[in-house]
Amino acid sequence: MAGLELLSDQGYRLDGRKATELRKVQARMGVFAQADGSAYIEQGNTKALAVVYGPHEMRGSRNRTLHDRAVINCQYSMATFSTAERKRRPHGDRKSTEMSLHLKQTFEAAVMTQLYPRSQIDIYVKVLQADGGNYSVCVNAATLAIIDAGIPMRDYVCACTVGFVDETPLADLCFAEESGSSLALALLPRGGQIALLQMDARLHQDHLEALMEAAMTACKGVSKVLDEVVRRHLQEVSVLTGE
Amino acid sequence: MLKSKTFVKKTRSGGVMKIVREHYLRDDIWCGSEICTVCKQESTVLQKDSCIESDLCSSPHYLVPDTNVVLHQIDVLEDPLIRNVIILQIVLQEVRHRSAPVYKRLKDIIHEKEKHFYTFTNEHHRDTFIEREPGESANDRNDRAIRVAVKWYSHHLDTAESDGLKVVLITNDQGNKEKAEESGLLVYKCEDYIKSLLANPELVDRLALTNDETKDISSSKVLFPEHLPLSRIQMGIKSGTFLQGTFRASRDNYLEATVFVQGEGEDTTEVILQGLHNLNRAIHQDVVAVQLLPREEWVAPSSVVLLDEREAKDEDDTEEEEKEKAMKIIADDAARKPTGKVVAIIKRNWRPFCGMLNSSLIKESTRHLFTPADRRVPRIRIETRQAAALLSQRIMVAIDGWPRHSRYPHGHFVRSLGAAGDKETETEVLLLEHDVPHQDFSQAVLSFLPKMPWSITPEDMAVREDLRALTVCSVDPPGCTDIDDALHCKPLENGNFEVGVHIADVSHFIRPGNALDLEAANRGTTVYLCGRRIDMVPELLSSNLCSLRSNVERLAFSSIWEMDDKANIVKTRFTKSVINSKASLTYAEAQLRIDDANMNDDITNSLRGLNKLAKILKRRRIEKGALTLSSLEVRFHIDSETNDPIDLQTKELMETNSMVEEFMLLANISVAQKIYDEFSECALLRKHPAPPPSNYDILNKAAQSKGLDIHTDSAKALADSLDMAKVDGFPYFNTLLRILATRCMMQAVYFCSGMDSDFHHYGLASPIYTHFTSPIRRYSDIMVHRLLAVSIGADCTYPDLTDKHKQSALCNNLNYRHKMSQYAQRASVAFHTQLFFKSRGILNEEGFILFVRKNAIIVLIPKFGLEGTVFFDNKDKTGPKLVFDEAGPSLMVEQHTFKIFDLVKVTISLDDSNVQHQKIRMSLVEPEIPGVSVPVPEVGPMAKKPKLDV
Secondary structure, three states: OOOOOOEOOOOOEOOOOOOOOOOOEEEEEOOOOOOOEEEEEEEOOEEEEEEEEEEEEOOOOHHHOOOOOOEEEEEEEEOOOOOOOOOOOOOOOHHHHHHHHHHHHHHHHHEOHHHOOOEEEEEEEEEEEOOOOHHHHHHHHHHHHHHHHOOOEOOOOEEEEEEEEOOEEEEOOOHHHHHOOEEEEEEEOOOOEEEEEEEOOOOOHHHHHHHHHHHHHHHHHHHHHHHHHHHHHHHHHHHHHOO | OOOEEEEEEEOOOOOOOOEEEEEEEEOOOOOOEOOOOOOOOOOOOEOOOOOOOEOOOOOOEEEEEOHHHHHHOHHHHOOOOOOOEEEEHHHHHHHHHHOHHHHHHHHHHHHOHHHOEEEEOHHHEOOOOOOOOOOOOHHHHHHHHHHHHHHHHHHHOOOHHHOOOEEEEEOOOHHHHHHHHHOOOEEEOHHHHHHOEOOOOOHHHHOOOOOOHHHHOOOOOOOOOOOOOHHHHHHHHHHOOEEEEEEEEOOOEOOEEEEEEEOOOOOEEEEEEEOHHHHOOOOOOOEEEEEEOOHHHOEOOOOOOEOOOOOOOOOOOHHHHHHHHHHOOOOOHHHOEOEEEEEEEEEOOOOOEEEEEOOOOOOOOOEEEEEEOOOOOOOEEEEOOOHHHHOOEEEEEEEEEOOOOOOOOEEEEEEEEEEOOOHHHHHHHHHHHOOOOOOOOOHHHHOOOOOOOOOOOHHHHHHOEEOOOOOEEEEEOOOOOOOOEEEEEEEOOOOOEEEEEEEEOHHHHOOOOOHHHHHHHHHOEOEEEOOEEEOOOOHHHHHHHOOOOEOOEEEEEEEEEEEOOOOOEEEEEEEEEEEEEEEEEEHHHHHHHHHOOOOOOHHHHHHHHHHHHHHHHHHHHHHOOOOOOOOOOEEEEEOOOOOOEEEEEEOOOOHHHHHHHHHHHHHHHHHHHHHHHHOOOOOEEEEEOOOOHHHHHHHHHHHHHOOOOOOOOOHHHHHHHHHHOOEOOEOOHHHHHHHHHHHHOOOOEEEEHHHOOOOOEOOOOEOOOOOOOOOOOEHHHHHHHHHHHHHOOOOOOOHHHHOHHHHHHHHHHHHHHHHHHHHHHHHHHHHHHHHHHHHHOOEEEEEEEEEEOOOEEEEEEOOOOEEEEEEOOOOOOOOOOEEEEOOOOEEEEOOEEEEOOOEEEEEEEEEOOOOOOOEEEEEEEEOOOOOOOOOOOOOOHHHHHHHHOO
């Protein structure tokens, strides 16, 4: 039979969401004590862990040192148990390398690196369970981890994947919906600046505007949730320290 | 809004995989009823007073059908009487998985406002979602989900304002019904409910017959072997013991069929099936699984013509077996083809069939046999109480099923089309059978037409080239009102010629994506029947605004070449333009002007220039190996008042025909190249694949019978050897041979350049080709216009234009519509031929034998372009002695031997003993064979004949 019906006539998607609705987001900051910053996030069935070290002195090859700002080092990996079939190589394959690069570019745009010349910030993200929107979830996790580490950023970086089905943009795709054209956007929501925009499918120019619009709205939705998480975390921490 | 989530596990075949999906339950899914005060819905679908008068349920009620009811009784649900129905999401999903056509029809009903069908998304509703229990099958779980939803509805609507409004579950499943009754739901069987309706007793006829097991035990005899279950079929196909393919019944022999099995890559094998047992209830166009028989049981395709003409009773099979035996000729091994039997049906491809009711032997009987118009479809048994009224009418019937013990499939009456034999009805049947959309254009479509009075605006002029001063003229067949091409030719100062082909700019009026465009895309092509034209676009466009009539200003899309006097192209350009045609000529008028030396006006000179260049172009094309084939086309002279055909003649071809054709080909090829250069991934092109060598068997055999050799290695070789093939004293031989060659060819098809690598057009010997020149009557041309307009910057692109998958889907539709329109045209000609001979009586004509069959010869009468069969065996008495020789092929009847291409004389008359399949009957006059040939008819034809030659 014909494939899945991604959007029913009644306007419901496969999992019962409407076109503009996000998946349920749950997040925690400060999950590991030994790292400088860490966070865990669940966006529907996609789960990711982010850990931040730094800023610290350059390690490894010194010749990468930048004299006016910090170097951001990213590593993306997927747990071997994150997909339906066990993954052979958790990191270092082409896709992961590309993803690492994208993350690096995203955070170079958001972190105020000029405050830490000649130093390095490490961001490690691991996808524990993959169900669509891996890049976006990793960006969101890393944002929380950086905040947890206390590294200044221009704004939250909020990311979301959007797709296009039956002339309708769908927000926050799950794995089954990712087959068509999908676009990933990382946004600094307050100023509306774009940290990264990525799409590798074909899409007619006429649709791009609608899709961008939907992506912006979705990212702003994500930012609200993240903001809440940060505030709650701060409250908890301040209670513990007795302030 | 996100309430909670549960996990749904799914496995997929081909390596079991665990798939985890989220499933959100919501509290904002409304019930869709007018009476509800709780739900915060914006608009309601279900009415407050939903009155269907029924004996069973006197209060107003909503219906909830289960999946099987929807699948089998969609005809009933489509009736305007049935309103206020709740379709549950689970039902919709199951229907989608099980039958695409029913799903489409159900969706159409849901979209119709007057039907008040509401889709309730029960699977995502907080209160109606249920989880599958351990040990429960998926089907049971779905049935339970339906019951839970019905229960929820009954509680939900059970409020003070509801006036006892009820929710009724309709199911045919006994177990489901009992369980529903236990939990206190109102539930009826579909048959019982429909029978209880007071308003419309005829609806009962539309009920599909369901296999009621209890009723059928009495009929003990099992006629057919059982179909294997799907799991075994899948294993069998994987391991290669079974083959999967499309079942195609033979038109001439109801006991024979072929299955085309798509093998690896391009090659297809053909499996022959013979005998009722081996056909095993497959119906034309079904997708079936076949098992090959052992090699020693393989047979050759029989050349007998057999029609199922038995009476309705399931009598002894002896007769059948005899016939089957008669078919099995001991052929030498070479002629034997893979033979098999149907073991299972993978997908039924049933549609409603047009046809007629057979009169039953018993007057009061309610069970009748129905004979479809399509001879490849078996007769269908239906139950109706209106038999007497339907007897002389054409009706539509849908098949419900084919149980093992029944000789015929079971079906039910859908609707009546009108009196049989009536021209209107017959045309309707013809259009329905060929799936030609022929309803009037809807208001939505018409709303996109330009407002009248229409004129060319200054904005149009600003972006178009003004070619109004050019001497443009059009040349078309007589009576043509949709003129889509016009030509001009002008000598230039440097001695070259400027030649222009101007095509109606339809894409200016039909903008992508609107209702008018979608309708045209669906219709695909204009269908020309005798005396009737089914337009692709509304008449205002086809016969007025887009038609390039003389002396009016029209928008055009022009292709302009500069050519030297050897017809070499120096320069090509395309532009949107405004033209003013100076004359609309017919082929004959144009020919007269060219031939008349006294005429020296601009138009005539332009025509002469075109004609000269066309001849060079044609010669060059033929040198490259383009084929000139032949098929006889006839034209009817239709009485203007009664619309009856009064005369018939074959179409004549003149120089001007080929002149116009030549420039159209040139335009098409130039445009094809241009759009392919610009859009290598999504250009809409047309290709004509080279036929496989086996297609030429008939042609080769035929030529060898006259001692000639036809080379079929390439198009060029074929064209050359066809030119050489001449027999002294038999001038018509070459034409006959070309007619045969035409039948060896493959169909030319549209395709999207991004989806294919072979672009070659075999018949035209061109590496690339498309259709650009008839946008009024072909949708493909509109697409090509749009592509070309984008590539010259005259128009903007839009999403679907550059989507190769959507374009590929469009091509499939266009190919299908094109094929069907050709069939419909042929059927229309056949019908009018019959009308013509009905009024004309018996004629005595000369013809040539085109094919020799085992018990018949097929004769072509060149004068009428008419083909008919002369049978030699007789049903009632023993026929003459027949000896059939496969190799020749030749047929010896008594002393005389008939070979292909023999000249014979036959009488033509109309056999209207069967109203549905009126046939042209031919009987032999010359050569005279005692007991076979008939005497020369004396009167009638002689007196009328002179009139024919007028």
